[in-house]
Amino acid sequence: MKRKALCAFLMLGLSGGVAMADTEHTVTVNGEAIDGFITELTFNGDQVTMKFEDGSTRIEDMSLVSIALTYSETSTGITEIETDDQATVKRVYTISGQYVGTSTEGLPQGIYIVNGKKTIVK
Numbered sequence: 001m002k003r004k005a006l007c008a009f010l011m012l013g014l015s016g017g018v019a020m021a022d023t024e025h026t027v028t029v030n031g032e033a034i035d036g037f038i039t040e041l042t043f044n045g046d047q048v049t050m051k052f053e054d055g056s057t058r059i060e061d062m063s064l065v066s067i068a069l070t071y072s073e074t075s076t077g078i079t080e081i082e083t084d085d086q087a088t089v090k091r092v093y094t095i096s097g098q099y100v101g102t103s104t105e106g107l108p109q110g111i112y113i114v115n116g117k118k119t120i121v122k
Contacts, residue, residue, distance in 0.1 A: 028066040034058070038067070090115060 027034040027050065040051040048062045092100050093113040104112060104121050112119050 024070045026068045026070075028068075029058075029060050030064045 025038065027036075027038060034050075036052040036054060036056070038050050039053050040049075042049040042051075043062065046062050047059055048065050050058045050060070050065075052058070090102060091114075092102060092104055092107070094100055095111045095113065095118075097113075100107060100112070104114060104119065107121050109121055112121055
């Protein structure tokens with residue numbers, strides 16, 4: 001089971017989608033580092049077929065092959081939070097549809113509809 005999980009991880013990790021990221025890998029066969037960038041892995045029983053960027057192919061026993069992946073891509077995340085400017089609020093309604101004004105300031109806590117979007121006032 002571990003071998004199947006490792007194979008699935010390697011296939012996902014070395015798929016074409018990852019090629020767009022800054023990725024490096026080291027392939028070792030029987031303790032010897034192999035030059036070249038792997039573009040495709042195929043598993044057949046205990047054999048792994050490695051297809052390289054230059055078009056060459058190498059078939060090895062899976063127990064002798066080790067692949068280490070390194071990602072140098074910087075982490076991504078939320079860089080900026082956009083908030084609605086209170087001055088742009090035009091119409092505020094209760095969740096039941098009753099008009100309560102043009103601003104959420106001073107309203108009790110609850111859910112309101114502001115410019116057609118549900119908004120929580122805390």
